[in-house]
Amino acid sequence: MKTVKIGYLTRVEGKAELDLTIDGEEVKDLKLKIYEEPRFFEALLIGRSFEEVVELTSRICGICYVTHQLSSVRAVEKVLGVEVNDRIRLLRRLIAIGGIISSHCLHLYLLALPDVLGLPDVFTADPKLLVKALRLKAVGDKLVELIGGRGVHPVTIVVGGFTYTPPKDKLMELAQSLKEAKKTAVESVPLFSADKFPRFEVDCERVALSNPEEYAINEGRVKSNKGLDISEDEFRAFIEETQVPHSTAKHSKVKGRGSYMVGPLSRVNLNFSQLSDDAREAAEASGFKFPSSNPFAANMARLLEVISLIDEALELIDAYREGPVRAPFQVKGGSAGAITEAPRGMNYHWYSIGDDGLIKAADISPPTCQNARRVEDDLREYVPTIAHLSEKEIASRCAMLIRAYDPCISCAVHSIEVKVKKL
Amino acid sequence: MKLKVGVFKFTSCSGCQVELIRMNEQLPELLNLVEFKYWAMASSKLEDGPYDLALVEGAISTPECIEEVKAIREKSRVLVALGDCAVTGGVPSIRNWMSQREAETIVYPKPGYIRSTRVYGIDEYVKVDYYLKGCPPRLENILQVFKAVILGVKPRLRQHSVCVECKLYENECLLTTYKQPCMGPVTAAGCGAICPNVGRVCEGCYGPMSDPNVASMVERLREIGLSDDEIVRKFRKYAGMSKPYREVAKL
Numbered sequence: 001m002k003t004v005k006i007g008y009l010t011r012v013e014g015k016a017e018l019d020l021t022i023d024g025e026e027v028k029d030l031k032l033k034i035y036e037e038p039r040f041f042e043a044l045l046i047g048r049s050f051e052e053v054v055e056l057t058s059r060i061c062g063i064c065y066v067t068h069q070l071s072s073v074r075a076v077e078k079v080l081g082v083e084v085n086d087r088i089r090l091l092r093r094l095i096a097i098g099g100i101i102s103s104h105c106l107h108l109y110l111l112a113l114p115d116v117l118g119l120p121d122v123f124t125a126d127p128k129l130l131v132k133a134l135r136l137k138a139v140g141d142k143l144v145e146l147i148g149g150r151g152v153h154p155v156t157i158v159v160g161g162f163t164y165t166p167p168k169d170k171l172m173e174l175a176q177s178l179k180e181a182k183k184t185a186v187e188s189v190p191l192f193s194a195d196k197f198p199r200f201e202v203d204c205e206r207v208a209l210s211n212p213e214e215y216a217i218n219e220g221r222v223k224s225n226k227g228l229d230i231s232e233d234e235f236r237a238f239i240e241e242t243q244v245p246h247s248t249a250k251h252s253k254v255k256g257r258g259s260y261m262v263g264p265l266s267r268v269n270l271n272f273s274q275l276s277d278d279a280r281e282a283a284e285a286s287g288f289k290f291p292s293s294n295p296f297a298a299n300m301a302r303l304l305e306v307i308s309l310i311d312e313a314l315e316l317i318d319a320y321r322e323g324p325v326r327a328p329f330q331v332k333g334g335s336a337g338a339i340t341e342a343p344r345g346m347n348y349h350w351y352s353i354g355d356d357g358l359i360k361a362a363d364i365s366p367p368t369c370q371n372a373r374r375v376e377d378d379l380r381e382y383v384p385t386i387a388h389l390s391e392k393e394i395a396s397r398c399a400m401l402i403r404a405y406d407p408c409i410s411c412a413v414h415s416i417e418v419k420v421k422k423l
Numbered sequence: 424m425k426l427k428v429g430v431f432k433f434t435s436c437s438g439c440q441v442e443l444i445r446m447n448e449q450l451p452e453l454l455n456l457v458e459f460k461y462w463a464m465a466s467s468k469l470e471d472g473p474y475d476l477a478l479v480e481g482a483i484s485t486p487e488c489i490e491e492v493k494a495i496r497e498k499s500r501v502l503v504a505l506g507d508c509a510v511t512g513g514v515p516s517i518r519n520w521m522s523q524r525e526a527e528t529i530v531y532p533k534p535g536y537i538r539s540t541r542v543y544g545i546d547e548y549v550k551v552d553y554y555l556k557g558c559p560p561r562l563e564n565i566l567q568v569f570k571a572v573i574l575g576v577k578p579r580l581r582q583h584s585v586c587v588e589c590k591l592y593e594n595e596c597l598l599t600t601y602k603q604p605c606m607g608p609v610t611a612a613g614c615g616a617i618c619p620n621v622g623r624v625c626e627g628c629y630g631p632m633s634d635p636n637v638a639s640m641v642e643r644l645r646e647i648g649l650s651d652d653e654i655v656r657k658f659r660k661y662a663g664m665s666k667p668y669r670e671v672a673k674l
């Protein structure tokens with residue numbers, strides 16, 4: 001029996017480790033242990049005012065604060081019956097796009113690229129490439145900052161809209177940098193193309209929001225490649241959560257079926273036709289075919305989204321007009337849920353609010369929780385195909401597969417340790 | 424010699440580290456001056472200390488965290504609490520005001536699997552050299568600390584309140600003019616009055632300034648019509664466990 005201990009699975013956000021025992025090609029034991037210290041957000045919201053939910057849930061995650069703000073604000077607005085105008089919807093879409101560009105670029109260039117280049121990190125990579133990539137990420141950050149008042153944990157998103165109207169000329173200035181950034185994104189296609197990743201196909205349910213009007217981010221129906229087609233309000237009727245002893249992240253599955261994948265690959269697979277022309281062309285050049293059943297194609301899906309969303313951001317900036325961005329409302333009790341697409345996949349928030357405006361109960365299901373079980377299932381199928389390799393190689397391939405999900409572990413629950421044991 | 428830096432994470436959202444990564448194009452420049460020996464979120468190369476500078480993000484909330492943060496302290500020349508979570512416990516410390524078991528039972532059906540303690544900033548357990556307040560601290564302030572440690576001087580972190588920065592922007596005061604519950608008068612400066620600049624009250628995300636007049640802030644909030652419960656919630660948000668706020672947070 002051989003036991004190999006490999007250091008932390010790094011370049012992910014949050015703390016986790018993988019325990020793996022293999023006998024020949026057979027996986028004897030496999031546990032993705034998410035041991036991030038729990039932070040009990042659903043508990044600490046109780047007794048807080050509906051107005052504080054956006055601010056507090058932002059702190060669930062330091063990478064995808066925007067989606068937490070947008071899911072929670074929409075859930076609260078549904079309870080209060082707030083109708084927002086088109087300008088507010090546009091700005092919410094634009095800030096969500098900023099958040100996705102920033103997060104995807106952080107993942108692609110800082111966290112995933114070292115795998116492709118065979119380096120421990122990008123610090124030692126070609127500085128020219130690094131500067132370009134970080135400039136691309138910076139336009140996402142800037143977009144969030146212009147609309148949200150601050151990059152990390154924006155401050156302008158409130159129930160009913162925004163506290164201020166961002167000046168159009170500032171957004172127009174950014175449009176120039178967005179065009180430059182798009183060039184970098186298109187040039188990066190070969191870096192993340194199919195020949196850079198293992199060939200591995202796995203059949204699973206892939207779930208994402210879908211919306212006939214637009215590439216779904218902030219609103220849509222929950223759909224999958226296996227026939228799921230429900231409204232966001234029906235989420236809990238179809239998706240169940242269970243707690244497992246080895247993880248502080250709960251496991252999700254589609255009731256009566258099993259684990260499922262959320263995230264960029266699910267979105268691109270389901271809504272490919274709504275990507276911009278240049279993004280679809282890039283897909284063609286990438287060597288991956290969408291819909292793709294290779295979980296490693298998630299990286300390319302991220303890049304396609306970056307390209308397409310830059311194209312869309314340019315249109316939105318063009319269409320944006322300054323003006324009032326706050327809708328009136330009255331406080332009343334009730335309960336409602338809302339889903340937005342986080343960079344890593346569907347992000348469900350549900351609240352029950354009393355007539356006094358205080359939160360009575362909360363149910364939050366961030367994407368990493370939803371994916372946790374799927375990652376394990378993927379690994380269970382993947383490991384037998386690489387069981388002949390050395391323990392070290394197995395560990396690094398597994399880490400790469402986990403990383404393809406871009407797990408954002410504090411959101412569920414930083415470092416993944418991969419332990420491989422060959423019997 | 425490049426400065427040997429370690430970045431560590433405890434109970435947190437990683438937003439402070441993400442703020443650091445937001446130096447974006449400046450990163451290659453910083454890399455000329457510092458070497459990240461340990462930064463798990465950004466590199467697979469994890470080297471043991473000693474470190475010239477340790478940036479510690481996140482609150483301490485489990486028995487394991489306590490041991491780890493002590494070990495980091497022993498290996499580090501200058502140790503910085505990066506962000507509110509590390510400074511005072513931050514947003515996660517809100518739960519200290521409910522019973523531990525209650526919090527666990529609300530979130531987990533089988534709380535027996537979960538091991539957690541009350542949430543504290545890191546100086547509850549180790550000596551901290553500098554405090555980078557904020558949720559998250561502004562990048563300029565983080566870089567200020569890098570510069571100071573490279574030069575071997577003390578960083579200049581602001582001691583006054585957000586109101587001073589707010590006045591520099593010539594904002595109309597939300598508290599006195601509009602009777603809105605702005606926490607600016609007791610909150611540490613450093614953000615550049617982000618919130619009042621974009622039309623909302625300061626929620627206090629930098630925690631208390633060096634010598635806040637908490638009693639008078641409470642009076643003021645009462646005058647504009649806040650209930651004691653509402654006031655308590657304001658103080659129990661980003662820094663409920665800090666010395667100046669602990670008393671009011673109990674009210």
Ligand code: SF4
Pocket residue numbers: 059062434435436437438439440480481505506507508509513514557558559560
């Ligand atoms: S201080 Fe704020 S931004 Fe930093 S880790 Fe804590 S919650 Fe996140």
Ligand code: SF4
Pocket residue numbers: 585586587589590594595596597598599605606607608616619624625
């Ligand atoms: S708006 Fe707030 S931060 Fe600005 S001066 Fe008034 S109280 Fe101070």
Ligand code: SF4
Pocket residue numbers: 155585610611614615616617618619624625626627628629630
């Ligand atoms: S104004 Fe107050 S709440 Fe806003 S960023 Fe500054 S310290 Fe934080």
